[in-house]
Amino acid sequence: MNLERPYYAVIFTNTRTDVDKGYAEMAEQMELLAREQPGYLGFESARDGLGISVSYWKDQKSIADWKSQLDHQMAQQQGIKEWYSWYKVRVCLVEREYEFHKEP
Amino acid sequence: MNLERPYYAVIFTNTRTDVDKGYAEMAEQMELLAREQPGYLGFESARDGLGISVSYWKDQKSIADWKSQLDHQMAQQQGIKEWYSWYKVRVCLVEREYEFHKEP
Numbered sequence: 001m002n003l004e005r006p007y008y009a010v011i012f013t014n015t016r017t018d019v020d021k022g023y024a025e026m027a028e029q030m031e032l033l034a035r036e037q038p039g040y041l042g043f044e045s046a047r048d049g050l051g052i053s054v055s056y057w058k059d060q061k062s063i064a065d066w067k068s069q070l071d072h073q074m075a076q077q078q079g080i081k082e083w084y085s086w087y088k089v090r091v092c093l094v095e096r097e098y099e100f101h102k103e104p
Numbered sequence: 105m106n107l108e109r110p111y112y113a114v115i116f117t118n119t120r121t122d123v124d125k126g127y128a129e130m131a132e133q134m135e136l137l138a139r140e141q142p143g144y145l146g147f148e149s150a151r152d153g154l155g156i157s158v159s160y161w162k163d164q165k166s167i168a169d170w171k172s173q174l175d176h177q178m179a180q181q182q183g184i185k186e187w188y189s190w191y192k193v194r195v196c197l198v199e200r201e202y203e204f205h206k207e208p
Binding site: 009011013017044045046047048049050051052054060081084085086087088089090091092093094095096097098099100101102 | 113115117121149150152153154156158164185189190192193194195196197198199200201203204205
């Protein structure tokens with residue numbers, strides 16, 4: 001992912017409940033929904049106990065549009081709050097970046 | 105972690121090599137070094153294949169001071185590049201945030 005700055009990162013940090021029913025489907029749907037949105041640039045995710053997902057976006061408007069789609073979709077579901085005991089969302093402007101690739 | 109905005113997030117995304125020698129000690133040292141720095145606000149980390157670590161800082165100066173300490177320390181070590189096949193660092197301004205806690 002080599003992107004033109006400025007762009008935005010949404011950091012979603014979370015801990016899960018022990019409710020698994022529907023979780024995998026919801027997570028997959030959320031990622032698909034993001035990929036279809038205008039302004040979507042990328043997605044990275046990791047979990048070991050704590051989960052951290054970071055999605056990348058062209059601008060604030062793309063994020064607002066995605067969130068409104070997400071809220072709409074969530075309202076039709078059991079509620080995302082079944083699956084998470086805690087989460088925090090941070091919307092961030094990427095100001096600088098650098099990257100390292102090991103020579104093969 | 106309830107912080108006064110604005111503050112900064114440093115997103116460190118990475119994949120590891122299969123070199124384990126010294127890695128755990130280095131990772132521990134890096135976290136200790138961060139905690140001792142003025143302007144340090146917090147740290148979150150997860151890995152499953154992809155590793156994502158996010159550190160939080162009061163301002164750009166805190167990050168620059170931490171990086172210069174880190175570079176100095178790394179120069180005395182085997183080199184951080186032994187342990188990572190790829191990494192990317194993004195310095196981000198946190199513009200908005202919201203949080204959810206499940207009722208007990």
